Every structure is written in structure tokens, then in C-alpha cells.
Amino acid sequence: MKACIIGGGIGGLSTASLLVKRGWKVDVYEREKILGGRALSCKIDENYENLIKKFEMKLISSNPSMQEIYDMAEYKVDLGFHLVGGGKKGGCIKLLKELKTEIKYAGSKLGFIGQQIKYPILSPKDKFSILPRIFQLLFARKSKIEEMKKISMEEIIEKYGKGKMKLILELFPRLITTVNDLSRISAGETFFAQRELMGGDPVIYPYGGLSSISNALAKYIHKRGKIFLNKKVNKILIEDGKAVGIEVGKEERIYELIISTIPVQHFFTIADEKEFPEEWVNYIKNLTSTGSVVSYHALDEMDENLLNKSFVFIERNVDFEGNSVVGMVDFKMNYKNGVAPNKKYLIQSYAICSPEEAKNKSKAMELAEIIEKNIKKLIPDYEKNMEWRIYSSIWHLDGVAKTIDSIKPDAKTPVKNLYFAGDCVASKGVGVNCSADSANLVIKNLEKEKS
Ligand SMILES: Cc1cc2nc3c(=O)[nH]c(=O)nc-3n(C[C@H](O)[C@H](O)[C@H](O)COP(=O)(O)OP(=O)(O)OC[C@H]3O[C@@H](n4cnc5c(N)ncnc54)[C@H](O)[C@@H]3O)c2cc1C
Structure with missing residues (x-):
């Protein structure tokens, strides 16, 4: 056959x-x-801009010019920001295991960029107070999960969202679906997805590139x-x-x-x-698909305490679908895993938006500014050690949005x-x-x- x-x-x-x-x-x-x-994964060279266009992406800004970056970039990148959810519990690593093929990867928990930087996002005290409720939602009976598939995360937050619990319920469903609008995100789908990934690293990045x-x-x-x-x-x-x-x-x-x-x-x-x-x-x-703005920042010096860590952020009351934008800043791409030259580092970041917002250059640039602001909260003077940075927008990140209406x-x-x-x-x-x-x-x- x-x-x-x-x-x-x-x-x-x-x-x-x-x-x-x-x-x-x-x-x-x-x-x-x-x-x-x-x-x-590929090198950033003369073909990069054309290549990303074929995947419904567009370069929106670079510093210095792309020509100057081509001349100096010895880095290996992907089309844009990539982390794989759930590590050994995620579909990807599970499949490789089934084929008796293993890849090496760096995994980590998630931190939070707020008024202060928190790593990891949940302290032992937070866990004590909110985990029982989270587990109750995650491990609800199958019939209850099916029922919850028709309920939006917005409704769940109204019911259960207080303090840190509210923050967790606002962040993770968005990160899981790459959709900012909580009224479109299915609570059942989110809890099911989260439940499947329990026990693995929250996020991983493969050695040698995606x-x-x-x-x-x-x-x-x-x-x-x-x-x-x-x-x-x-x-x-x-x-x-x-x-x-x-x-x-x-x-x-x-x-x-x-x-x-x-x-x-x-x-x-x-x-x-x-x-x-x-x-x-x-x-x-x-x-409909999902969208984002993604960036790479290449640094020739960085505080190695950040190595392999990932951070999430939320920008509230902004003029984007869902009124808040969620994104991530990640430090798993560096010389230690073979994607950057010796002693050099890549920061990969993204901010979620709708496909229409990603196609709109001025909206995409607004997201680039939100990403810049959050990177600067982690490394205020990063530009001192910056070799180059690029921003792109993508309107086909996930093939089809996993939402209530799709x-x-x-x-x-x-x-x-x-x-x-x-x-x-x-x-x-x-x-x-x-x-x-x-x-x-x-x-x-x-x-x-x-x-
Ligand atoms: C910038 C960006 C960031 C992302 N970040 C993440 C992330 O952090 N985590 C995550 O899990 N996912 C992320 N994704 C999504 C993830 O990359 C995709 O879900 C996944 O790679 C899709 O794989 P696929 O095989 O389903 O589709 P594709 O990778 O699109 O594969 C389809 C293939 O078909 C080929 N093709 C098209 N037409 C033809 C034809 N006529 N004949 C032959 N070949 C054809 C294409 O060239 C392509 O190689 C991101 C995507 C992008 C673009």
C-alpha cells in the first residue's frame, strides 16, 4: 500500500x-x-524575508537594516518564536518516544513579568491557596468537561476569578489557544488541554533548533x-x-x-x-487561523541567570481583540544549545493578536512596542549588548483557532x-x-x- x-x-x-x-x-x-x-529552522540570510512570506508572515522592522544583519548573523532561527508545550506530555515528544527516537531539549517553568518579576509565577503560598480549585476544574468528570466546552473562559473567570486565580485564568487559556478574546475560548477545551500536559515541563525548546x-x-x-x-x-x-x-x-x-x-x-x-x-x-x-507578532533579539552578553527561563506578560486595557494582550519572552535559544555563536544569546518573544491585527502594520508595531517594554523590564539596558533585532507578524500561526466559534x-x-x-x-x-x-x-x- x-x-x-x-x-x-x-x-x-x-x-x-x-x-x-x-x-x-x-x-x-x-x-x-x-x-x-x-x-x-534556518540561518538569517538573503532568503529569510522571502521564506517567511511563503508562510503568511511579514517582516515589520529590523535594527540595523536586514542587509547589515545578513552580513553578521551567524545565528540559527525558526520562522519565529517557538516553544513546545508540555515537554514529554505533549503530542510531539510523545510521538517521538513512540518511534523510539529521542531529541534533547531545554525545559522550564514559567515566570511572570508584572510590577515585579516573579519566577516561577506561582509561589508555594499561591499554590497552597489556588491549586485545589485549579485541580477541581482540571480534573472535573469527563461529562462536566464536555459541558464546559460550551462555556467561555470569560464566564469561568466571572465565577472563580479572584486574585492570583484570576491572573492564572486570564493568562493560560490565552497562551494555550493563541487567542486573546476570552469570550471565544472554550473553558472545557482549555482545561482538557492543560490536564493532558500535567507532569511535563510547561515549555521546552529542542537543542539544535526547532x-x-x-x-x-x-x-x-x-x-x-x-x-x-x-x-x-x-x-x-x-x-x-x-x-x-x-x-x-x-x-x-x-x-x-x-x-x-x-x-x-x-x-x-x-x-x-x-x-x-x-x-x-x-x-x-x-x-479562521490565529496571529501574533514575534521577535528575535541577538545579544553578545547577558545575565546567565536568565538562561533557559521563560516569562509571560499581560498588557491590559489595550485596543486589541479581547482588550488585553498576552505574550512571552524566552531565553532558551543560546550558544549552549547550538543555535547561537559562542557566548551569544537569542531572546525570542511574541505577543498574541488576531490574524487581522497581525496584517495591520500599525497594530503590529504597537505589539512590537509592548514586547520591547516587557523585555526592558527583564533587562533594562539590553540595547547596550544588542547585535540586532527583528520583528515579524504572522497571520497563520495555528492553522485553525481552537475556539467556541470554530x-x-x-x-x-x-x-x-x-x-x-x-x-x-x-x-x-x-x-x-x-x-x-x-x-x-x-x-x-x-x-x-x-x-
Ligand atoms: C511564527 C510562528 C510561531 C509559532 N509558535 C508556536 C509555538 O510557540 N508553539 C507551537 O506549538 N506552535 C507554534 N506555531 C505553530 C506551529 O509552527 C504549527 O502548528 C506547526 O508547525 C504546523 O505544522 P503542520 O505540518 O500542520 O503545517 P505546516 O508546517 O504549515 O506544513 C505544511 C507544509 O506543506 C507545504 N506545502 C504547502 N503547499 C504545498 C503543496 N502544494 N505541495 C507540497 N507541499 C506544500 C508547506 O511548505 C509546509 O511545509 C508557530 C507558528 C509560527 C509560524
Whole structure:
């Protein structure tokens, strides 16, 4: 049995790996020359600006100019800020473990940038006072969680949100979903996601850069599969309600199973919408993604007490969807894990916004200022040691927002032998964890079909 995977991001590579494990012959087609999709790592060079544009991102500012940065940057970066939630409990690391492939990573708790800097965010006293209530919510019965899926975090905060508990309920649901508007965030989804990640590191970053994850998966796939880089799939061939192959270049190739991992909103650029029910086509086309402004700051000196730590912040009463903006500043990218030159450091940061706000340059610049303010709270005179900084905005961070008003599609499509995988489908978690776990959803569907 031969399967074709469209897209060499974490979703495509995870699905390919699980199919290889089950004895399938697999071909992965990736449009770009680099593997990893939105989770790729690369050098900051002349290609960087063009590359990020292909992933619905835009550079909004740099200091000094990009040309000067190209001449001096010996750093390895990702498309933008990346941390993986839950460490060994998250979908990504769990999948690698299942494949008996391990990657090294730096993990940490989270601190808070408020009037004062708190690391970690919860003191033993805080834990004593709020954890019983948090656990009650996290470990509510399954039926209660299902009930809570229809309730927004805004309602939960009205009921339970006092003092530190309020802060925790305002921060984490936003960080988990990359959506600022609490009225759109489902309480049940959030508690379920949080519960799944309990016992792992809150956030991790892989040694050698984010692409260590895709490289590890690719190594596994090569056992029985092929990965074609720089090979864009033009069309999915569908006959009598059944997917039968793909068109690459001028060639048609036949497969028993086809899995698309490209953002679902772009799916009908490679599949003829007439082959699908109209209602489903409209549903898929109207699914919304999430957005952010992300930054890298390169420093040649830094207080090493900050190494590997991550901090969250909240900017209240601002003119953004949800009235508050949540973001993070992280110190896991540095010379010790192979992404920065010797004795140099990268600070990666982000602030959440809606896709529309990310596309609007002046709104994006406002977020850049919020990020600057928070970095300066941690390192007031950081500019003294700064080599360069860049800010970009992204309007397709998570493929489909996991919110009350947006239900992610199943992996199975209405066309036989054709599936979706990646962060657009209704698997566990968000971002790279959702992409990795989508492979399990595809396998579950295939097994159901077989029986
Ligand atoms: C700036 C930024 C910051 C992020 N931060 C985080 C974070 O901190 N934590 C987290 O968990 N997630 C984060 N994410 C989200 C995470 O990167 C994605 O959820 C994940 O990488 C998506 O993987 P995927 O395989 O589902 O999709 P993609 O990575 O988009 O893979 C799809 C692949 O398909 C390829 N492709 C498209 N069209 C074709 C075609 N016609 N033929 C062949 N190939 C094609 C694309 O080039 C791409 O490689 C972030 C994303 C961005 C962009």
C-alpha cells in the first residue's frame, strides 16, 4: 500500500512516520527546499524575508537594516518564536518516544513579568491557596468537561476569578489557544488541554533548533519512505468520489491513500471543490487561523541567570481583540544549545493578536512596542549588548483557532482515501503538538475504516 503526504511540516512527517511504522510505503512531497514547514529552522540570510512570506508572515522592522544583519548573523532561527508545550506530555515528544527516537531539549517553568518579576509565577503560598480549585476544574468528570466546552473562559473567570486565580485564568487559556478574546475560548477545551500536559515541563525548546523535531521524524521515515523537497503538488486527482493520485509537475502519480497537511483554507487550490459537498466546502473555507507578532533579539552578553527561563506578560486595557494582550519572552535559544555563536544569546518573544491585527502594520508595531517594554523590564539596558533585532507578524500561526466559534475538522474528508493532517484538524493540543497528534487521528480513522 502506497501513501502520499502533501507537506513536509510536523503534521506531514508525523503522519508519514506512523504509516511507515504500520508498514506503508510513503512518499512525502514538500513545496520548499527545506523540511519542517512552519516549524523549520534556518540561518538569517538573503532568503529569510522571502521564506517567511511563503508562510503568511511579514517582516515589520529590523535594527540595523536586514542587509547589515545578513552580513553578521551567524545565528540559527525558526520562522519565529517557538516553544513546545508540555515537554514529554505533549503530542510531539510523545510521538517521538513512540518511534523510539529521542531529541534533547531545554525545559522550564514559567515566570511572570508584572510590577515585579516573579519566577516561577506561582509561589508555594499561591499554590497552597489556588491549586485545589485549579485541580477541581482540571480534573472535573469527563461529562462536566464536555459541558464546559460550551462555556467561555470569560464566564469561568466571572465565577472563580479572584486574585492570583484570576491572573492564572486570564493568562493560560490565552497562551494555550493563541487567542486573546476570552469570550471565544472554550473553558472545557482549555482545561482538557492543560490536564493532558500535567507532569511535563510547561515549555521546552529542542537543542539544535526547532527543526531537530522534523529531522528526527525524517530519519525515521527514510526507513521505508521517500521525502521529495522542492516538489509542489499541483492537484489531487479525484475520480467517482475517491482520491486516486496527485499531479506533480507534469506527472501524475497513483496512490491508495492521500493526506493533505497544507493549511485547510488553501486546500481548494489543489483539490476541485466540485468534488465535495457545498456545505463542507464553505465550512472549510471559513475556518479562521490565529496571529501574533514575534521577535528575535541577538545579544553578545547577558545575565546567565536568565538562561533557559521563560516569562509571560499581560498588557491590559489595550485596543486589541479581547482588550488585553498576552505574550512571552524566552531565553532558551543560546550558544549552549547550538543555535547561537559562542557566548551569544537569542531572546525570542511574541505577543498574541488576531490574524487581522497581525496584517495591520500599525497594530503590529504597537505589539512590537509592548514586547520591547516587557523585555526592558527583564533587562533594562539590553540595547547596550544588542547585535540586532527583528520583528515579524504572522497571520497563520495555528492553522485553525481552537475556539467556541470554530470547530476544527476531523481528519477524514468526504472524499474516500483522502484525509487531512496537521494543526488544522481536531487532534489534541495546539501548534506543533496538535500537528504531531493529528497522525494518531488519521491512523484511528484508517483503522475504523478497515473494520
Ligand atoms: C511564527 C510562528 C510561531 C509559532 N509558535 C508556536 C509555538 O510557540 N508553539 C507551537 O506549538 N506552535 C507554534 N506555531 C505553530 C506551529 O509552527 C504549527 O502548528 C506547526 O508547525 C504546523 O505544522 P503542520 O505540518 O500542520 O503545517 P505546516 O508546517 O504549515 O506544513 C505544511 C507544509 O506543506 C507545504 N506545502 C504547502 N503547499 C504545498 C503543496 N502544494 N505541495 C507540497 N507541499 C506544500 C508547506 O511548505 C509546509 O511545509 C508557530 C507558528 C509560527 C509560524
